[in-house]
Amino acid sequence: xxxxxxxxxxxxxxxxxxxxxxxxxxxxxxxxxxxxxxxxxxxxxxxxxxxxxxxxxxxxxxxxxxxxxxxxxxxxxxxxxxxxxxxxxxxxxxxxxxxxxxxxxxxxx
Amino acid sequence: xxxxxxxxxxxxxxxxxxxxxxxxxxxxxxxxxxxxxxxxxxxxxxxxxxxxxxxxxxxxxxxxxxxxxxxxxxxxxxxxxxxxxxxxxxxxxxxxxxxxxxxxxxxxx
Numbered sequence: 001x002x003x004x005x006x007x008x009x010x011x012x013x014x015x016x017x018x019x020x021x022x023x024x025x026x027x028x029x030x031x032x033x034x035x036x037x038x039x040x041x042x043x044x045x046x047x048x049x050x051x052x053x054x055x056x057x058x059x060x061x062x063x064x065x066x067x068x069x070x071x072x073x074x075x076x077x078x079x080x081x082x083x084x085x086x087x088x089x090x091x092x093x094x095x096x097x098x099x100x101x102x103x104x105x106x107x108x109x
Numbered sequence: 110x111x112x113x114x115x116x117x118x119x120x121x122x123x124x125x126x127x128x129x130x131x132x133x134x135x136x137x138x139x140x141x142x143x144x145x146x147x148x149x150x151x152x153x154x155x156x157x158x159x160x161x162x163x164x165x166x167x168x169x170x171x172x173x174x175x176x177x178x179x180x181x182x183x184x185x186x187x188x189x190x191x192x193x194x195x196x197x198x199x200x201x202x203x204x205x206x207x208x209x210x211x212x213x214x215x216x217x218x
Binding site for chain 1: 124126127174177178180184187188191194195198199204207208211214215218
């Protein structure tokens with residue numbers, strides 16, 4: 001479950017601006033603050049099932065946005081290239097390799 | 110008008126996956142293929158006004174997506190940093206400056 005939580009945290013981070021205020025609140029309580037479904041239900045005076053359904057729908061929406069825009073995927077790719085750049089910038093005489101990584105970074109756009 | 114056309118081309122490029130097939134077609138004819146509103150209307154057997162309204166609404170949607178996700182804005186920022194990296198990678202003894210630019214690139218994420 002940790003892997004899914006981590007992924008959802010990232011997807012929420014990238015796409016939360018596209019969610020409704022209610023979706024944002026539920027997701028934020030559930031994924032960022034680690035509230036249980038029951039606790040969120042109590043907070044909003046609705047059923048546990050309603051919270052569950054809303055969160056499931058939002059998760060699906062986030063995955064659909066990622067399928068369309070690939071922001072998380074590209075972020076991970078860029079992170080790898082930036083790490084490589086950092087490494088190369090520490091050593092001298094690696095100019096060619098450095099330039100190759102910069103080109104890869106450019107292609108990603 | 111050229112500036113708006115260029116901007117719309119970019120926004121369309123970044124967010125077209127979030128549009129409906131019809132929105133995509135009209136925008137593509139109008140902005141990429143430079144068809145007139147009248148020509149698109151003829152192609153789809155609808156009024157010129159209907160095409161105009163659809164394109165205006167789509168433009169507004171694209172600007173709203175950009176306001177929320179800033180993909181075009183961040184793309185431009187990264188382009189500047191990548192250009193700077195390229196420049197620095199050509200000269201030696203600029204390691205510190207190179208590392209600073211890499212850090213800026215990282216912060217942008």
